[in-house]
Amino acid sequence: MLQLCFNNIKCFCNICVMLEKLYKHHNQLIEYAKIFDKVNYEDIVQETYIKLHLYSNEDKCFINGNLNKSYIFIVIRSVYITQFYNKFTIVDFVDEAIEPDFDEEHAIEWHKFRSKCEAEVNSWDMYDKKLFTIYRDTDLSMRKLAKETGISFVSIFHSLKAHKKKLKELFQEDYNNLK
Numbered sequence: 001m002l003q004l005c006f007n008n009i010k011c012f013c014n015i016c017v018m019l020e021k022l023y024k025h026h027n028q029l030i031e032y033a034k035i036f037d038k039v040n041y042e043d044i045v046q047e048t049y050i051k052l053h054l055y056s057n058e059d060k061c062f063i064n065g066n067l068n069k070s071y072i073f074i075v076i077r078s079v080y081i082t083q084f085y086n087k088f089t090i091v092d093f094v095d096e097a098i099e100p101d102f103d104e105e106h107a108i109e110w111h112k113f114r115s116k117c118e119a120e121v122n123s124w125d126m127y128d129k130k131l132f133t134i135y136r137d138t139d140l141s142m143r144k145l146a147k148e149t150g151i152s153f154v155s156i157f158h159s160l161k162a163h164k165k166k167l168k169e170l171f172q173e174d175y176n177n178l179k
Helices: 014-023 026-036 041-055 069-089 104-123 126-137 142-149 153-178
Strands: none
Touching: 014 026, 014 041, 026 041, 026 069, 041 069, 104 126, 104 153, 126 142, 126 153, 142 153
């Protein structure tokens, strides 16, 4: 039995029983997670267990004693999107990691490039600049940012998408020359 409750006491609460039943289908959950990510699938499944533990019940996970495959698939997909996908899709030039072994000339060119990008970001209005820098400089997903700021997720998504496109249009050629 999974030990989810405190003090290593054998637990029979509804959530723990539901998770234990769900764990019997662990390999199936792994296969669902592999659809989205071939590397982090175990992490996705573990996050799914946590999400189900916090927000779900047995009626949603099982129908007539059988695994509700569509519900579980949607939860896994949701976990993947919020925990993993959002962190890998937003590419901004300003925050790109740099190899430290550049020669001095290349480092100067890179610094100039970063300065141009920062100047562009600083020229935006306060809302756009603040939203972009918060998202770039923190580990908050768009959903968490929306929840904490009270700004709608859709508004944040469209704003960040427009900023990313704008930066790419302005600096893609310079960026490619630096690589």
